[in-house]
Amino acid sequence: MADLDMSQYLDLFLQEADEQLDILEQETLKLEREPTQERLQKIFRAAHTLKGSSRAMGFLTFAEVTHEMENLLDLLRGGQLEVTTEIADALLACLDTLSAIKGRIADGKGDAFEASELLQQLRALAKGATAEEASKSGSSPSELPAELVRKLSEKAGQGPILRASIRLVPDCVMKFVRAFMAINAVNERGTLVATHPDGEALEEEKFGDMFQLFFRSDAPLQEWEAKFGAIGEVAEAKVSVWTPPANVAAPAGAAAKDEPAEVPASRPAAKPAQATGARKADTGQTVRVDVARLDELMNLVGELVIDRTRVAQIGAVLASKYDNEENVEALAETVSHIARITSDLQDQIMKARMLPIETVFNRFPRMVRDLANKVGKEIRLELQGGDTELDRSVIEAIGDPLLHILRNSVDHGIEPPEERLRAGKPQTGQIVVSARHQENHIVIDIEDDGRGIDVARVRQKAIENGLVSAEAAERLTDKDTLQFIFASGLSTAQQVSEVSGRGVGMDIVRSNIQKLGGIIDVESTPGRGTKFSLRLPLTLAIIRGLLVSVGGVVYVIPLGSVVETLLIHRKEIQTVHAREVILIRGVTTPLVRMAEALGMAGTRDRRQQDEFYVVIVGVAEQRIGLVVDRLIGEQEVVIKSLSGFVGDVPGVSGATILGDGNVALIADVNGIISCGRAA
């Protein structure tokens, strides 16, 4: 039972840690560019929340790192330190360490982690600031802030105030506990008026080895000194009557107000609760739902969609059979109502699964910053349309391809500062990543103002790698030539760097995008920059598809890749290099006979037919005609993965259930084309 409870809290803790670490990273990166008090406050709060929850969970290494972070942040907040790259690096290093620890905790390995070096670095940074501060102002620890002096002066009007200056032993481990014991001692025999530093700072142990208590009491001073001296780890305790400095006069009338003293002991419990309460109210009316539950909901709606189509078909059959029956009409009405509700339900659940693309974008600033620093470039990353929403299945799948493209832009696209200046460009390069909706798709552009892709070099490389013959390459337009960057093994980078340039990558990027039913395109102007455009479906669960029949099997071709359908005559088919092609409006389009490409038996004799149905599909910039037996129609289908039992089947990316209850296969257009090439 106890274990179960702990694991529940653990999940919560990990979720919270994820969120707060995200906030911390975002804000730290922004802070580096433009430090504002507000931002610092936000970072501080996030670090503080993490410290609290990790302490509560008993993850002490985690808590210690956040604690040191907090110290550093506090100095930044107080203006004793300035935000420098060094400090930003240190803060980011903290976040890395925290994520690493969090990872270990999530894996059930506990939070043991070697963080002493980082902690030392943080302390050194913090110490540098305090030393500087001390030498700057020359303030002695006994000097009180004006605010406190004013307050004490007010109170002193009502009776004498005692001051206890307590010095702890230098390596005292539980400073707050000692201070707390001293405060308790005061409360037993007198009334605490104020402390220096204030209650919060005492609680956070933000003081050297000295602190002061101000209180009222009738007991003799020596008795107090003995009392404080008896507390463990107290090196020295001096008690005297405090007298207001001459230059601070108690303001008239203010003495009447007797504010309650800040007593730290009563606060810690109440404060965090208050803080979380306020935060919860801010987030509005939301409920956390397990992703698996949303997936299950989506599956159920998928089944409902199938049945809806089925019921509609049965209704149509009945309607044609019993023409004048009253109930048939009622059935038709009900069916159409159910259809409408199902669509709405589907929409709502799709929306519930949507996430803003920000969740992916948020990974970029850090990556670009680190990478740019490493390769010595100055880059400004701009993210636009982060609130554009899409299904989490797509979100999960596009992160890596996008990161790869960005990495390429940073490493190869943007020039080093000197080169940019020579080219008359601003020293700082710019990369803009933007997302927007377009019909039922999301379009993501990654545009840099770097040197662009050297088309001549791509052409040369393509010839070297045997991707195209020299004569053919000469005839290719620049736009077509650029497509070769997506070919496997082709890199135009002169040098292979640690980051990219090994020629693996863009081909994987393209195949990943295509697996999602998306399209990737590239435009480049030498000297001006490069722009990658990705077009992706909003969801992977339900697609619109064109149903075709091939060798008795129904295939669904995703509508996203269908350009047009044609009925052609045998005579229109020509052969070029033993490949069948047709001319569509003057453009030579290769034909792939689906049945043969998929290795269906006894299909070659179909070539004798007079007429063929051809579905023109677009893959990247290419157009290819798929020869099918029959066109059936267009329909929304729910994608079901092929059972792991079946394994990978070329040309098939999944299955679906049609309105008549039969199973259809979802065509993997790229797969079919590569089968066709191999055949």
Next chain:
Amino acid sequence: MSTAPVLSHREQNVIFRLGDESYGIDIFRVHEIIRLREITPIPGSEPHIRGLVNLRGKTIPVVDLRTKFGLPPVEDSDSTRIIVVESEKGNVGIVVDAVTEVVTVEPDQVDATPPLVANVTAEFVRGIAKQENQLITLLNLDQAIAA
């Protein structure tokens, strides 16, 4: 050959027929038994995978045991059934000529060393159960349906 008994305890088996032979699979592995329905072939998949069927809104693959065991194909008949069994990779259907009965097999009825079974490779077989009037080949289900 190991001398350990094939069955450590009494086991209920679903018995089905392929041709003249009777086969048994542990009843706890059987999800349900359905009549033959439209099977959509998957061109390009392994030969023993007959295709996909719709089981209440889910698509499940169907294995043809005849192909798997190298038996000659037969026409599907009224008695042809799909036994839906649970496997590590989800539910899988197996096409059989007929499902006959459920029998309780006692450990002492089972012979560990399979005599030469005409058509079935030894790796698919756990043992042979001798019942009063028949011999039942107890299938090693995971082997039998594996690729």
